[in-house]
Amino acid sequence: MSALGINWHAIRAIYLFEMARTWRTPLQSIVSPVLSTSLYFVVFGAAIGPRMQAIDGVPYGAFIVPGLIMLSLLTQSIANASFAIYFPKFTGTIYELLSAPVAWWEAVIAYVGAAASKSILLGLIILLTATLFVPMQIAHPVWMVLFLVLTATTFSLFGFIIGIWADGFERLQVVPLLIVTPLAFLGGSFYSIDMLPPFWRTVTLFNPVVYLISGFRWSFYGVADVSLGISLGMTLVFLAACVAAIGWIFRTGYRLKS
Amino acid sequence: MHPIITVSDLSKTYATGFSALKGVNLTIRRGEIFALLGPNGAGKTTLISIICGLVNASAGTVLADGHDISRDYRAARSKIGLVPQELTTDAFETVWSTVSFSRGLFGKPRNPALIERVLKDLSLWDKRDTQIRRLSGGMKRRVLIAKALSHEPEILFLDEPTAGVDVELRQDMWKLVSRLRDDGVTIILTTHYIEEAEEMADRVGVISKGEIILVEDKAELMRKLGRKQLTLSLLAPLAAVPPELAAYDLALAGDGMELVYSYDTKAERTGITPLLQELAGAGIRFRDLRTSQSSLEDIFVSLVRTGS
Numbered sequence: 001m002s003a004l005g006i007n008w009h010a011i012r013a014i015y016l017f018e019m020a021r022t023w024r025t026p027l028q029s030i031v032s033p034v035l036s037t038s039l040y041f042v043v044f045g046a047a048i049g050p051r052m053q054a055i056d057g058v059p060y061g062a063f064i065v066p067g068l069i070m071l072s073l074l075t076q077s078i079a080n081a082s083f084a085i086y087f088p089k090f091t092g093t094i095y096e097l098l099s100a101p102v103a104w105w106e107a108v109i110a111y112v113g114a115a116a117s118k119s120i121l122l123g124l125i126i127l128l129t130a131t132l133f134v135p136m137q138i139a140h141p142v143w144m145v146l147f148l149v150l151t152a153t154t155f156s157l158f159g160f161i162i163g164i165w166a167d168g169f170e171r172l173q174v175v176p177l178l179i180v181t182p183l184a185f186l187g188g189s190f191y192s193i194d195m196l197p198p199f200w201r202t203v204t205l206f207n208p209v210v211y212l213i214s215g216f217r218w219s220f221y222g223v224a225d226v227s228l229g230i231s232l233g234m235t236l237v238f239l240a241a242c243v244a245a246i247g248w249i250f251r252t253g254y255r256l257k258s
Numbered sequence: 259m260h261p262i263i264t265v266s267d268l269s270k271t272y273a274t275g276f277s278a279l280k281g282v283n284l285t286i287r288r289g290e291i292f293a294l295l296g297p298n299g300a301g302k303t304t305l306i307s308i309i310c311g312l313v314n315a316s317a318g319t320v321l322a323d324g325h326d327i328s329r330d331y332r333a334a335r336s337k338i339g340l341v342p343q344e345l346t347t348d349a350f351e352t353v354w355s356t357v358s359f360s361r362g363l364f365g366k367p368r369n370p371a372l373i374e375r376v377l378k379d380l381s382l383w384d385k386r387d388t389q390i391r392r393l394s395g396g397m398k399r400r401v402l403i404a405k406a407l408s409h410e411p412e413i414l415f416l417d418e419p420t421a422g423v424d425v426e427l428r429q430d431m432w433k434l435v436s437r438l439r440d441d442g443v444t445i446i447l448t449t450h451y452i453e454e455a456e457e458m459a460d461r462v463g464v465i466s467k468g469e470i471i472l473v474e475d476k477a478e479l480m481r482k483l484g485r486k487q488l489t490l491s492l493l494a495p496l497a498a499v500p501p502e503l504a505a506y507d508l509a510l511a512g513d514g515m516e517l518v519y520s521y522d523t524k525a526e527r528t529g530i531t532p533l534l535q536e537l538a539g540a541g542i543r544f545r546d547l548r549t550s551q552s553s554l555e556d557i558f559v560s561l562v563r564t565g566s
């Protein structure tokens with residue numbers, strides 16, 4: 001096979017196949033998410049933003065940027081990865097992956113790697129676009145990239161799980177639509193959770209997205225809803241949970257083989 | 259020489275509770291073309307799917323070139339190419355990219371010259387930059403074959419390669435298969451067409467209701483096929499075959515009104531002339547005669563009817 005007994009050729013082939021799919025449909029993969037997020041920048045950043053109070057000393061237009069990037073990162077990671085594995089199941093082309101000398105974790109690395117790459121790229125494009133509408137700075141660029149990569153990876157893994165679990169297009173849509181989007185909206189994209197009444201603030205702390213957005217926003221402006229350590233810790237916990245779930249799925253052959 | 263595939267006591271019960279394979283034992287010899295015949299739902303695709311890693315076995319083992327297909331799946335699968343029964347392709351990919359993709363998936367380094375040869379062999383070279391959705395059904399099937407050949411498998415499974423394929427393409431397919439065999443590739447194909455098995459296979463296996471009911475060299479089958487029957491309608495019934503005719507393979511039928519002589523058409527002498535002379539000598543007269551030959555089809559149908 002090749003170095004370390006890892007099928008690098010397969011990882012590369014799947015990764016490039018998935019990336020090629022993006023370039024084939026740039027409108028759907030890149031332009032449309034960038035455009036829809038830019039609408040928020042225009043409306044909340046440029047139009048309404050100046051009339052809003054600054055939060056923690058950060059102008060409102062700039063305050064919402066990290067949250068909005070996270071929002072796209074979550075939804076796009078899930079959509080990319082879930083579709084990437086669901087579609088071959090749906091069309092039957094998955095037969096080839098199942099018959100190939102590819103370990104499950106190699107397939108996961110390739111599919112999740114591609115999905116995460118796409119959403120990281122998208123996140124960076126959105127960030128660049130944001131600078132056109134709102135003045136902003138990035139205080140801790142290394143941490144910013146770290147949160148970007150961790151979040152993209154974690155939610156691509158999560159999307160991959162959804163893609164395997166889904167046995168119809170409805171199921172493919174239901175988790176992102178009914179769970180992830182609400183959690184992301186209520187996760188402090190548009191406000192600091194300190195602005196909530198105490199009861200709702202406590203409820204919000206059960207929302208994992210809060211930690212992602214808080215940490216990510218800290219890397220921009222040095223202000224956070226929860227401490228950096230907790231943000232990072234929660235992100236890693238969710239990442240580990242997704243890895244464990246995928247390991248279990250493949251060891252039991254769940255839903256891929258009869 | 260060790261068999262290239264050894265299937266031992268293989269069973270499959272699907273989640274529905276349906277038992278698709280019931281303790282199948284089968285060995286495939288290195289370098290042969292093996293035709294698996296069987297009616298719809300017999301378990302052909304299930305058997306192939308287990309060997310190739312698409313379906314989990316419920317019990318039993320499979321060795322591919324000595325490698326257990328589940329414990330040592332990497333070594334086993336890298337030797338196996340599969341052309342599935344269903345035409346499942348990535349509609350938006352080009353022929354070239356989908357075939358190159360398969361090679362990578364099977365852990366082989368890029369080799370454009372080889373892909374070019376495979377595409378030319380399958381008359382797909384002109385279509386290399388065409389999206390698969392713009393190809394005809396027969397071309398799609400060839401793309402699937404090209405994908406399976408892209409990683410130079412030692413064992414090739416063809417699940418009904420000629421279903422829905424025109425005569426010309428079918429003959430191309432047969433040529434391709436014998437060329438592959440000349441290169442040392444072991445080929446296992448399933449088919450409903452008896453003539454396909456007759457034309458190509460070295461050995462024939464018949465599966466029915468999840469059980470292998472016959473495995474035989476094609477030559478042996480053909481020898482059985484080479485036997486013909488001469489049926490004489492007698493004027494008067496016989497109670498038994500006369501002892502002076504014991505040297506001939508004779509049997510009585512139709513309440514003694516018919517005398518059936520079985521003979522080998524490929525033998526140097528069929529023995530018909532002396533038999534007729536001796537019949538005349540024994541005073542046995544007949545008013546009509548006919549000959550018949552059983553085909554592989556007949557054998558197959560009777561096997562499937564009586565089997566299990």
Ligand SMILES: Nc1ncnc2c1ncn2[C@@H]1O[C@H](COP(=O)(O)OP(=O)(O)OP(=O)(O)O)[C@@H](O)[C@H]1O
Pocket residue numbers: 258272273274276278296297298299300301302303304305343
């Ligand atoms: N996923 C499945 N779940 C339940 N039953 C199945 C499944 N796949 C196949 N079967 C059943 O198993 C039996 C064998 O199917 P299989 O596809 O192996 O037959 P086959 O010999 O390939 O038939 P054909 O000539 O029609 O292709 C059939 O009765 C089929 O209904």
Ligand SMILES: [Mg+2]
Pocket residue numbers: 302303304343417
């Ligand atoms: Mg079949």
